[in-house]
Amino acid sequence: MCHKSDPETKGKSESVVKYVKSNFLNQRPFINDEILNAECLAWLKRTANGQVNGTTKRIPAEEFLIEKTHLGPLRPIALEWLAYNPYHVRKDNLITWKGNRYSVPEGTYKGQQTRVWVKVEEGYLGIYNEQKTGHAIVPLTK
Secondary structure, three states, X not given: OOOOOOHHHHHHHHHHHHHHHHHHHOOOOOOOHHHXXXXXXXXXXXXXXXXXXXXXXXXXXXXXXXXXXXXXXXXXXXXXXXXXXXXXXXXXXXXXXXXXXXXOOOXXXXXXXXXXXXXXXXXXXXXXXXXXXXXEEEEOOO
C-alpha cells in the first residue's frame, strides 16, 4: 500500500503495475478472467517470484517465506473518523469553523501543518488533536 502524498511509495506501487503490464500483459490475448488468472499465477511462480531479483539479489518467493512469519493481520480502518473534518490551526491557536473562531488548547499549534479534527456532537463542537486522542468540547454559538 502506498502512503498518501508520498511520491516515493507511490512510485514503488506504480513500478509494480508497470512491471506487470510490460512483462506479463504485453501482447497477451485476453480470453477470460479464469485463464488470465491462471496464466498470471504461473508467470509469477516462474518469472516474477521465481528468479533472482536484480536489486536485492534474492529470490522473492524464498524471501516471502522468511518474512511471512513476521507479518500480522491487517488492522481494520476506523471508519468513525470519516465523519470528522480536518481543520488547520492558526498561529494564535484558533480554528475557523463556519465563520466562527474557536480556540484550541495553548500549545496546539506546532507549525503550518498543524491540524485538528472537528465534528458536531449533539450541539457541541468536538475538537480532537491529530492523533485523535484527547479533545475539547466547545458549545456551538448560534
